[in-house]
Amino acid sequence: MKDLAAIAVFAGVVGGLTWGLESGVWLTFLMMALYVALLAQAWNMLGGYGGQFSFGHAVFFGTGAYVQAMAQLGLGWNAWLALAAAIGAASAVGAGIGALTFRYGLRGSYFALVTLAFAEVFRIVSVSVGFTGGGVGLMLPLRESFGNLQFGSRKGYIVLVLGFVVAALLVTGWLRHSRFGARLQAVRDNEDAARAIGIDPWAVKLGAITLSAAFMGAGGAFYVQVFQYIDPSLAFGPTSSVEALVAAIVGGMGTLWGPVLGAAVLHLLAELTRNLFGELPGLNMIVYGVVLVLIVLFAPRGLSGVGRSVRDLLRARRG
Amino acid sequence: MSVAACATCCGRGVAEPLLALDGVSIAFGGLRAVQQVSLEVQSGTLSALIGPNGAGKTTLFALISGFLVPDTGRIRFDGRDITGLAPHRIARAGLTRTFQIVQPFAAQSVRENIAVGAHLHEPRRAAALAQADAVAQRVGLGALLDKPAGDLTVAGRKRLELARALATRPKLLLLDEVLAGLNPQEIAEMIPVVRALVADAADGGTTVLMIEHVMQAVMSLAGHVWVLAQGELIAAGSPAEVTRDERVVEAYLGHGTAARLRAAAA
Numbered sequence: 001m002k003d004l005a006a007i008a009v010f011a012g013v014v015g016g017l018t019w020g021l022e023s024g025v026w027l028t029f030l031m032m033a034l035y036v037a038l039l040a041q042a043w044n045m046l047g048g049y050g051g052q053f054s055f056g057h058a059v060f061f062g063t064g065a066y067v068q069a070m071a072q073l074g075l076g077w078n079a080w081l082a083l084a085a086a087i088g089a090a091s092a093v094g095a096g097i098g099a100l101t102f103r104y105g106l107r108g109s110y111f112a113l114v115t116l117a118f119a120e121v122f123r124i125v126s127v128s129v130g131f132t133g134g135g136v137g138l139m140l141p142l143r144e145s146f147g148n149l150q151f152g153s154r155k156g157y158i159v160l161v162l163g164f165v166v167a168a169l170l171v172t173g174w175l176r177h178s179r180f181g182a183r184l185q186a187v188r189d190n191e192d193a194a195r196a197i198g199i200d201p202w203a204v205k206l207g208a209i210t211l212s213a214a215f216m217g218a219g220g221a222f223y224v225q226v227f228q229y230i231d232p233s234l235a236f237g238p239t240s241s242v243e244a245l246v247a248a249i250v251g252g253m254g255t256l257w258g259p260v261l262g263a264a265v266l267h268l269l270a271e272l273t274r275n276l277f278g279e280l281p282g283l284n285m286i287v288y289g290v291v292l293v294l295i296v297l298f299a300p301r302g303l304s305g306v307g308r309s310v311r312d313l314l315r316a317r318r319g
Numbered sequence: 320m321s322v323a324a325c326a327t328c329c330g331r332g333v334a335e336p337l338l339a340l341d342g343v344s345i346a347f348g349g350l351r352a353v354q355q356v357s358l359e360v361q362s363g364t365l366s367a368l369i370g371p372n373g374a375g376k377t378t379l380f381a382l383i384s385g386f387l388v389p390d391t392g393r394i395r396f397d398g399r400d401i402t403g404l405a406p407h408r409i410a411r412a413g414l415t416r417t418f419q420i421v422q423p424f425a426a427q428s429v430r431e432n433i434a435v436g437a438h439l440h441e442p443r444r445a446a447a448l449a450q451a452d453a454v455a456q457r458v459g460l461g462a463l464l465d466k467p468a469g470d471l472t473v474a475g476r477k478r479l480e481l482a483r484a485l486a487t488r489p490k491l492l493l494l495d496e497v498l499a500g501l502n503p504q505e506i507a508e509m510i511p512v513v514r515a516l517v518a519d520a521a522d523g524g525t526t527v528l529m530i531e532h533v534m535q536a537v538m539s540l541a542g543h544v545w546v547l548a549q550g551e552l553i554a555a556g557s558p559a560e561v562t563r564d565e566r567v568v569e570a571y572l573g574h575g576t577a578a579r580l581r582a583a584a585a
Contacts, residue, residue: 179438179447186435189424196384196418197487198410198439254426 003173003256010260011166018158027154033267034161035222039240040247040259041168042215047245048253049175050208051188052107056115057216057244059097059122062235064090064217066126068224069138074131079149083221090217091210098209102202107191116241123236137231140224149225157226164222165260168215172256184208185254216244239285246288250295252302261304266291335398337362337491337526338414343382343392352378354550355392360491365517365527367541369534369561371571375550376530377419380493384416385409397490411439413490417483417497419530421476425469429460432468432479436486450486458482458512474505478512485516485525492516494529498536510536534562546570 014034021027039061047053064086071082101114126132144150151157175181186194187201194201219240224230243266251262269291270284277283295302299309336359343356353375360366368376381387383394385406394402401409415436424432433451434444441447455461458478463471468479477497484492497513498506513536516525531537537544538558546554546561548570554561561567565577 177444179442179444182431182435182438182444182447185427185431186424189426190422192386193418193422193424193483194435195386195406196410196416197436197483198407198415199435200405200407 007169014162018155031154031158033264034165036243036247036267037260037263038164038168039219039244040263042212043244044248044259046208046212048248050184050205053112054115055112056119056241058236058241059119060090060094060213060216061220061240062122063093064220065224065230065235066132068221069230086221087214087217091214094213095210098206102205119236123232126232140228161222164218246292250291250302252304255304258302258304336360339395341393343389345390351550356552358545360528362526363524364542365540366543367537368530368545370547374547376547377495380416380495415484415487415489416493417480417495419495421480423468423476423479429466429468430464433482433486436483439487454482454486473500491526496530498533514540
């Protein structure tokens, strides 16, 4: 109940902010921060609550993005229908990769490397085959209308991505208060102990990666609708994988609000450095890297857990 | 050949035993960790598996609970063959083990830990948490429900390990050294808890098979004892019988000890 109330307040505040803001810069900032929060929350479902650290969440992001574009361009589908297909396709890819990797018991760094490899394979394939437009990528024609999921103002997109973020928060809240979530966290904390009390780790992790992939796919579809363009390295390159996991880790894995907080803080930092140092390509990644190192060293629970980390540190000093 | 374990003691009644092992063996490379073990556990009993370090007791538990698959032999539980089933399927069938090295879900509270066990038969979160409270009272963790499991003492963790397994409402509970690492005071507190598991007919009564090194506990708790040494069952019977058994004495104290003890006593 507390979680539900907090999510409602969050939606209200962000909605009100969107209503009131007129500055294009700030609206874009809000939109991008929410977009990263969506990716981070998607990653958090599997990484934070399931303990399975994916380095290749771009594979779901890219699948969502490409299906969103191809369904409209190739099949002539309505954009909303394409969105459903994009989310469905991403979760199917998630289930497929999950079924394989978890079947063979891959954990920890092995799982991370395999997901990274899958993303690379998808990137190379999407360069090579015709229906993805190859290396040139795909461009959506500009047709602003609600039916086409294209909005004249940032505000329309913000409402859309806010909807996704709220849905992701609700699913995460459900993970915190449900049998499935309890089992997922049990598998994260100790797989053998979980098995001994009747939990099938494979089934639980498979459920988590499918959920996580669905939201990542929604993020990819959103990206295509906003920028009306996708190419192999935007879709399957490391950027979205890194943004998702860094924001979740910086904010606090396995928490409801950590990924949202992490996304906001990182995005703010990236904007600041851009203002200070100008438009150097890749600079935001350097900033992300430095912040990630600092967080892992000094606040392993992430920003939302700083209070507890400090308490533990003091207790350890005294004890 | 191994000792025909139960023929001498339990008497082959009409009822099928809850657990029956038939010639179970496993080898790791050249090490024959468990060899041709056959034993039967009757419903509603509390029995113990003892033996020197490295005898293969924990390996045998791993075989029964599905964490290892035997090279040869069959395992029947509650009327069905469970040989080679995955651990979670065996747990769902009603057989739960605890671990010698306690394995709490450290990031979660005591209540949440136990509730994960209760969720085996209870899909609703609130009901599982309520069951966790009840189970915690039974094992004496009632005051620590909101503590993070990682903050518990060794004694507390042992109780948690027991509580989490108990929350799955097992027909058969395999306890792997729940008393190890406890001080005499804590052992004295824990023994009635274990005894109550079987006696509590109110919740169907659990059958318990325990690995235990604390002989004081084995003597006061177990109705029947199996002795495992170097992977083989070497003796079975009541606690008093097996502690008099010369093979058992030699397994613990070394070859020839029984004769020397006899000579010394004479």
